[in-house]
Amino acid sequence: MADFDLELDASGLNCPLPILRAKKSLSGLAAGQVLHIIATDPGSVKDFEAFAKQTGNELMESKEEGGKFHFLIKKA
Amino acid sequence: MEQKKLAIIATKGSLDWAYPPFILASTASALGYDTEIFFTFYGLQLLKKRLSLEVTPLGNPGMPMPMGMDKWFPVALTALPGMQSMMTYMMKKKMADKGVAGLEELRELCQEAEVRLIACQMTVDLFDMSPSDFIDGIEFAGAARFFEFAGESDICLYI
Numbered sequence: 001m002a003d004f005d006l007e008l009d010a011s012g013l014n015c016p017l018p019i020l021r022a023k024k025s026l027s028g029l030a031a032g033q034v035l036h037i038i039a040t041d042p043g044s045v046k047d048f049e050a051f052a053k054q055t056g057n058e059l060m061e062s063k064e065e066g067g068k069f070h071f072l073i074k075k076a
Numbered sequence: 077m078e079q080k081k082l083a084i085i086a087t088k089g090s091l092d093w094a095y096p097p098f099i100l101a102s103t104a105s106a107l108g109y110d111t112e113i114f115f116t117f118y119g120l121q122l123l124k125k126r127l128s129l130e131v132t133p134l135g136n137p138g139m140p141m142p143m144g145m146d147k148w149f150p151v152a153l154t155a156l157p158g159m160q161s162m163m164t165y166m167m168k169k170k171m172a173d174k175g176v177a178g179l180e181e182l183r184e185l186c187q188e189a190e191v192r193l194i195a196c197q198m199t200v201d202l203f204d205m206s207p208s209d210f211i212d213g214i215e216f217a218g219a220a221r222f223f224e225f226a227g228e229s230d231i232c233l234y235i
Contacts, residue, residue: 014175016103020185023106041175054107 002061004036004072005029011040011068018044019051022073026057029075034060037071044069082111083226084233089118091129091164091179096235097122098182104231105189113186114222116196119235120203123195123210127179130164142166187213194221 008025010018018039025035037048045062048071052059061072082104086097097119101111115123122129133139133146133154140146141163153159172178177185186193193214200207200216207216215221226232 012175014177016099016106017175017177020102020106051107 002072003034005033007036007038009038010044011038013039014041015043015047019047022048022051022071023055026073026075031075033075035073035075037073039069039071040067042069044071048073080109080231081225081229082109082231082233083222083229084111084113084235085222086113086115086119086122086235087117088235089121089129091131091167093235094122094127094129094179095176095182098179098186100233101191102182102185102189105186105191109230111186111189112192112194112222112225114194114196114226116199120195120199120205120210122179122183123193123214125209125211129179130160131167132160133163134160139163183211187211192225 006025006029008021010021013021018037018041022035022037025037029035037044041047045064048059048062051057052073056076058074058076059071060074061070063070082101084097084101086094088094097113101113104111121127131139133141135151135154137146137151141149193211195210195214195216197216197218199205
């Protein structure tokens with residue numbers, strides 16, 4: 001997994017909390033900085049794709065590892 | 077790109093139906109939507125300072141119940157005293173176990189995200205409710221106020 005500037009552990013949280021927490025974390029970052037999100041909600045895979053598409057922030061990586069979902073989002 | 081707009085009318089005051097307006101509004105604002113919810117009739121319960129919302133199995137054949145009760149438990153018995161509080165307790169416990177947000181938390185997230193919450197003035201008067209029963213930061217207005225925003229909206233939902 002590439003470098004990131006901030007990590008958000010949204011494990012155990014269900015829709016829509018991972019997205020809402022991610023949005024909040026991103027607002028504290030500068031453009032170009034990267035947020036690493038960890039989630040356990042299977043719905044978050046499609047949700048973060050949709051979030052990135054609609055907000056213009058880039059989803060750099062999305063993968064499952066050890067039963068958890070990991071996302072890297074670069075702030076636009 | 078111009079900001080998209082979401083307008084919601086929330087009309088129901090039970091625990092289960094309280095979720096869709098707040099989930100959709102908070103998510104929409106995270107996606108950059110300008111969002112408004114107009115609360116009318118039983119939906120006004122969602123703006124009360126103290127939320128005491130319940131869920132009922134009565135007359136709801138789609139509600140899953142423990143031990144497959146929804147398949148064999150006689151409908152008439154769902155009207156028994158205590159059934160509603162028991163189902164409410166079980167629903168709240170299930171939601172907490174599954175990491176579903178509490179309603180107060182979702183409502184706060186909506187307010188933080190500047191979702192505008194509007195209470196229907198007519199229903200407030202109809203049910204003799206007092207403005208002090210409601211949380212701070214909401215607006216009291218009528219149907220014309222709703223259309224001012226809804227008429228310009230991209231998505232308009234009646235819940």
